[in-house]
Amino acid sequence: MQLEIRPDPTEVGRARRWARSRLAGSGIEAGDPLAETLILLVSELVTNAVVHTGLPAVLRLSLPCVAAESAPVRLEVADGSGRAPVPRCAGDDATGGRGLALVDGLADRWGWSAEGAGKRIWCELDRCTAPRELGEGCGASAPPYGDLAYEAV
Template identity: 80%
Template sequence: MQLEIRPDPAEVGRARRWARSRLAGSGIAADEPLAENLILLVSELVTNAVVHTGCPAVVRLSLTGTAAEPVTVRLEVADLSGHAPVPRCADGDATGGRGLALVDGLADRWGWSPEGAGKRIWCELDRCTSPGPATTTRTCGTSLPTYEDLAYEAV
C-alpha cells in the first residue's frame, strides 16, 4: 500500500487519514496504542519530508502477521532529498527539532537508507497480543498489573 504526497503541508492530514483507513481495513482499531502511535509517526515523517525537502514523497505501509499472532506494521517515507536525517537536541522553547526523538521513542525499530538520489526513512511497530483480564500489556511480553475502580486526578 502506498500514497504519493505533494510537497504541501496539507498532505500530512491526508497521509494520516490514508494510514487510518489502511489500519481499519486490516482490523486494527483506531484507539489501539499501535494505531495511535503509528498516526503520530506518519505525522512526523511526512511533515519532515514535506517541510525539509520541498519534494514529492511516497508513503508506504505494510503489515505482517495474522490476527492470531502479533502483527508488525512498517511505515516508510521515501523522498527525493539525499540529505541524511539528523536528530537534533531542541531546547525547551524551540518549536521544532523533536521529530526524530519522537520516532525513536515510539517506534520499536527505525532507520533510513539512501535510495537513488533520495532516501527512505522507515519505522516499525509491533502489535502485542491481547492482554489477559488481570493485566495490561505495555510492550510485547511485558505485563503490568491493572488497578480497576481507582480514581485519580492529575494536578
C-alpha cells in the first residue's frame, strides 16, 4: 500500500488519516498502542520529508495480515532528496528537531538508504500485544511513553 505525498504540510494529516484507515484490516485496532505508535511515526517521517525536502514523497505501509502476527509492521517514506537524514539535538525551547529521536526511541528498528537520486527512510514495529518501554523490545509491562501525553490526530 502506498500514498503519494505532495510537498505541502497539510499532507501530514492526510497521511495519518490514510494510515489509520488501513490498520483495522490488518488486525491492528484504533486504540491499540501499536496503532498509536505507528500513526506518530507516520506523522514524524512524512513531516520530515515535506519540511526538509520540499519535494513529493511516497509513503508505504507493510501491514501483515492478522495470521502473521509475528511479522513486523514496516513504514517507509521515499523522497527525491539525496540529503541524508541527520538527527539533531534540539534545545529545550526549540519547536522542532526531535523527529528522528522519536523514531529512534519508538521504532524497534529504523534506517535509511539511497534510492536513485533520493532516499528511503524506513522503520519497523514488532507486533507485540504488551506495551513496551521507550527503547525496549516486546514484553515490557510499563506504558510505552512513560509520563508523556500525546494524541495523534
